[in-house]
Amino acid sequence: MGNLIAKRPLGVDPVGHGDLVLAEVDLGRVTSVAPFAGADVARVLKPLVFPAPGVVSSKGDARLVWTGRGQAFLFGAVPEGLGAVAALSDQSDGWAGLSLTGTGAVDVLARLVPLDLRALVPGQCARTTLGHMPLILIAVFGGFEVLVFRSMARSAWHEVEQALRMWGARAQC
Structure with missing residues (x-):
């Protein structure tokens, strides 16, 4: 039997203009967490809190990102003990991450995302x-993380890079 070698979704080098940088993000383990009705998830998640809509709960390297009604993605932590209070599924191979950081990140993504990112x-x-691709957009200090289905990672990279x-060409004018 052959050995399987894990590959990054994109395997590309960062690109940028000035201090604005587009880079691939290693998401690590991604676990979907969907609490059972009436379950006390907060007791198991300590010190994390199950996030309200549009919120990211974090503690150290662990992040719990709201991804939809009654669902969140857990990054940077092993979901020990959560199986008793929530449906869990490993999403690690299904998602790819990009980061866009620096001055102008809002302006670049405003061309592609139908939200007021300044808010x-x-x-x-x-x-x-992002165009025709569903995504999870996370505001971070200095920019954004863009999470897309792995199968759409190259398309998302191309759209954001373009x-x-x-934006860079316009900034030089």
């Missing part, structure tokens, strides 16, 4: 689209 502050997130280049 998002670090610790908030949104389910939206918008970045157009």
